[in-house]
Amino acid sequence: MKILTLITLLLWAGLGSAGVEYREFKNPEQQEAYESLTSELRCLVCQNQTIADSNADLAADLRRQVYEMLEKGQSKDEVLKFMTERYGDFVLYNPPFKVKTLLLWLGPVLFFLIGALFVIVLIRRKQTSPKQVLSDEQQQKIRRLLDEGDRS
């Protein structure tokens, strides 16, 4: 049992070390700012990871940069400004609303409206199309077929 516990703990140790340095913060607000910033800045080397997730060298440097700026008492916005001035909007996981990103932000709404329009047109068309009225002959045929079905 003890060995099992030991193995489990050793396995956990590996997980814990991924992309994390030991940092000391002056207050909980600073820690909160650090955590939220590192999880909304993109690592530019491994582009689908935040700098908090990434083990890349550059991500570690950027985490250090964020930490040092916060240590100096700079605000979250100042850190974000620093990063976008150097790496462009691409560094932000939460892109700003601009002319260039208009389609990005409004695209989903646009597609929803197109879909809604399509559905409305479809329903309208169904409603206006004349209802098919069966002739007496056809109705009798239906009844006959149903009766036959009951008997068998």
Added chain:
Amino acid sequence: MLKYLIPLIIFIVMGVFLAIGLKLNPTEIPSPFIGKPAPAFSAAKLDNPEQKLSPEDLKGKVWLFNVWASWCVSCRAEHPVLNQLAQQHAALIIGLNYKDARDDALNWLNKLGNPYDMSVSDQEGRIGIDWGVYGVPETFVVDKKGIIRHKHTGPVTPETVQQTLLPLIAKLQAE
């Protein structure tokens, strides 16, 4: 007819967009620095750490700022191209030795040749961050007023030199 035309049009539009998407290079991030002043630094020279170099010292000259490291594989591929470019003396080539050990860097230059008029060290990668460096090698072109005019990410090839760098340098030298 319209019934078949609409899906066809949708297909073509999607095809065009996806084709463009395939051709885009996601590692090429447009630099927000183009047209902006080169970020200041004062860095120790690689061959003589006592002396410092800053972009201010290079005012009035057109210079290339090439970020390199001895651990960087693509830099090795780029190196002969830079050596050749250096022989043409079109512009100053300043190297930023990025996150490298000094001895390794000096060895590398001894072995492969030194295209740089000057290299400065950035062992902690701070100058790199200031310049928005995210992948080595990177090459910036800075004009006489100290404004960044162009950035090339990835190794410089003979084609980039001929088609982009040399014409741009000629234009900037004439300014």
